[in-house]
Amino acid sequence: MAHLPKSNKPDLLEICEEIGVEVDPSSKDAEIKKLILNSQLYAVEEEKIILDRVISDRKEQERIAREAKQHELEMKKLELSQRNQSLNDESGRRIDLGPKIQLIQITPKLDENNNEMGLYLINFDSKAELAQVPKKD
Numbered sequence: 001m002a003h004l005p006k007s008n009k010p011d012l013l014e015i016c017e018e019i020g021v022e023v024d025p026s027s028k029d030a031e032i033k034k035l036i037l038n039s040q041l042y043a044v045e046e047e048k049i050i051l052d053r054v055i056s057d058r059k060e061q062e063r064i065a066r067e068a069k070q071h072e073l074e075m076k077k078l079e080l081s082q083r084n085q086s087l088n089d090e091s092g093r094r095i096d097l098g099p100k101i102q103l104i105q106i107t108p109k110l111d112e113n114n115n116e117m118g119l120y121l122i123n124f125d126s127k128a129e130l131a132q133v134p135k136k137d
Helices: 009-017 029-037 044-085 116-131
Strands: none
Touching: 009 029, 009 044
16 A cells, blocks of 8 residues: 555556456546555555556656657757758858848838838848848849
């Protein structure tokens, strides 16, 4: 009984499966614990061994899933770095995927009262050049 209060519902369901007690998965934890304790096959030492094994199996599965996710992230990083290295134009210069600075942050807003569209476009062009935005024809 000492280990049952610490266990969570999936662990309790696994113990029920191990000792052959049929239980509804929608049952509450307290009901599942009562079923385990009232079982004919219940033994404290067996319960402790089963619970320890169930918990260690669950932790091992979580660790494997975490490592798989980490491996997937590393593979994506490698793929992106290879894609970035292969982006060169004809003259051998490097082509960046996008601007390093957001144009919205560096471009002043258009003064609609004075209607200075020409000045705004000149200013925008110079800021885009500073931000290394590639020119398209």
